[in-house]
Amino acid sequence: MSYIKNLEDLTMNGPTQKDKNARRSILLSFDKAIASVDPYKSVSSRISDNSIFQMNKSIELSDFEEIFVIGAGKASGMMAKAVEDKIERISEGWVNVPAKTEKLVDLSKIRLNPAGHPIPDEGSINGAREMLRILSKADEKDLVIVLISGGGSALMEYPMEGITLEDLREMNRLLVLSGADIREINTVRKHVSRVKGGRLAEAAYPARVVSLIISDVIGDPLDTIASGPTAPDETTFQDAWEVLRNYSLVERMPQSIIKVIKDGVEGRIPETPKPGDPIFENVTNMIVANNLKAVQAAEGVLRSLGYSTLVLGSRVQGEARHIGKMLAGLASSIRNEGIPLSPPAALLMGGETTVTVTGKGVGGRNQELVLGAVRQVAGLDGVAIASIGTDGIDGTSEAAGAICDGHTLERALSEGLKPEEYLKNNDSYSFFSWLGDAIITGPTLTNVMDLMGVVVED
Numbered sequence: 001m002s003y004i005k006n007l008e009d010l011t012m013n014g015p016t017q018k019d020k021n022a023r024r025s026i027l028l029s030f031d032k033a034i035a036s037v038d039p040y041k042s043v044s045s046r047i048s049d050n051s052i053f054q055m056n057k058s059i060e061l062s063d064f065e066e067i068f069v070i071g072a073g074k075a076s077g078m079m080a081k082a083v084e085d086k087i088e089r090i091s092e093g094w095v096n097v098p099a100k101t102e103k104l105v106d107l108s109k110i111r112l113n114p115a116g117h118p119i120p121d122e123g124s125i126n127g128a129r130e131m132l133r134i135l136s137k138a139d140e141k142d143l144v145i146v147l148i149s150g151g152g153s154a155l156m157e158y159p160m161e162g163i164t165l166e167d168l169r170e171m172n173r174l175l176v177l178s179g180a181d182i183r184e185i186n187t188v189r190k191h192v193s194r195v196k197g198g199r200l201a202e203a204a205y206p207a208r209v210v211s212l213i214i215s216d217v218i219g220d221p222l223d224t225i226a227s228g229p230t231a232p233d234e235t236t237f238q239d240a241w242e243v244l245r246n247y248s249l250v251e252r253m254p255q256s257i258i259k260v261i262k263d264g265v266e267g268r269i270p271e272t273p274k275p276g277d278p279i280f281e282n283v284t285n286m287i288v289a290n291n292l293k294a295v296q297a298a299e300g301v302l303r304s305l306g307y308s309t310l311v312l313g314s315r316v317q318g319e320a321r322h323i324g325k326m327l328a329g330l331a332s333s334i335r336n337e338g339i340p341l342s343p344p345a346a347l348l349m350g351g352e353t354t355v356t357v358t359g360k361g362v363g364g365r366n367q368e369l370v371l372g373a374v375r376q377v378a379g380l381d382g383v384a385i386a387s388i389g390t391d392g393i394d395g396t397s398e399a400a401g402a403i404c405d406g407h408t409l410e411r412a413l414s415e416g417l418k419p420e421e422y423l424k425n426n427d428s429y430s431f432f433s434w435l436g437d438a439i440i441t442g443p444t445l446t447n448v449m450d451l452m453g454v455v456v457e458d
């Protein structure tokens, strides 16, 4: 199955044969990379007839009376499908997924519940309430399978007493626009919640818990991905308070949020469960797919197509347009000096860049990265630069990412499109969709951050 719907058109947009080859190769590699982190396969490959396993860990299903399934995230619908297909004996299940994607997966025992992302909604809370209801039934003879993926923080929430849905939404709005990183954002989210920061594991106790996790955070930190509902929390109420202070949010936050965090700091609300807490003796957290896996799959494709390859890591961060410029510089080095590789060559990396949005345009970090490369790479023949969000939706646009080559600038200018103007307005999607170079996948139902790369033909 192919994820990239317009792969042929994107290939044919290359003005020269070498451009076409470079475009096709990088797009094929991204397509296979997304397939390599398919949530269905990632989960079903860890479940045998009678156990859930990973390396030396194994949980025997026949040891349990009842099996329950809960969870939340952009990839959790397909994860649920895999669990349903592999395990017959499911008593009940409830999983929150982004609104509308619940219709893309057909399930019979597990209920897929539509919820809000990136701002939580009523569905996020109703679903979490159902999950807590299920957990209140589960006892030490039972197994709870938790399906966690990125997006889970907004998609599943049950706030502390006194916090209304509107307060929760306002808190999330302020946090995601503050410039705080995902660890900092989730430090706050974890401390106003009854399901985050290990509290879902607390609610499940004494049932046995196994969490299957698809990571969309750099370095795969269990306590940050979807705010770590079943992971020991390394952060404290005091840390949450510091985040609010450092980003000047204390004055602007709803009063109910400030009250909960202050009560926590002053010891009136118990901390989230910490490493070493005995409840985690009942919990196994397994990462079943991550960005590195996808980057390595892309590398495998390019190597088999005859390119020398180098993976620059899966922890790339930084302002998107600057990373794009850097990739263009590397393409030029490969072409002119054969450094760090001689052509035909490909460089790949994964991670998640950021965009400081000041304009009013439509775009996302992947398209903005490629737009940042357009002028720098101009004039090189047989070079393609691309970047894609593996979840299929880049920022506020309909596209997953974009692709450019050494002739994109020429093509754009002849249409009257100046890259700098589109960058200034954060309007990368308008730029690439006009040129037909926006990569279209639709929601892929997986989510392991972004893939970026450059291919240089001989």
Ligand SMILES: Nc1ncnc2c1ncn2[C@@H]1O[C@H](COP(=O)(O)OP(=O)(O)O)[C@@H](O)[C@H]1O
Residues within 6 Å of the ligand: 118, 354, 355, 356, 357, 360, 361, 362, 363, 364, 365, 368, 389, 391, 393, 394, 395, 396, 425, 426, 427, 428
């Ligand atoms: N017009 C824009 N151009 C570029 N990036 C944007 C634009 N609008 C929003 N963004 C960026 O998109 C990010 C959200 O993208 P999204 O793909 O939804 O994130 P996630 O994968 O974390 O859910 C925001 O952090 C913001 O910086």
Ligand SMILES: O=C(O)[C@@H](CO)OP(=O)(O)O
Residues within 6 Å of the ligand: 118, 149, 150, 151, 152, 153, 154, 182, 186, 216, 217, 224, 225, 226, 227
């Ligand atoms: O749910 C979350 O906390 C984050 C990280 O896992 O995902 P997203 O940035 O997609 O909301």
Ligand SMILES: [Mg+2]
Residues within 6 Å of the ligand: 389, 391, 393, 394, 395
């Ligand atoms: Mg995204």
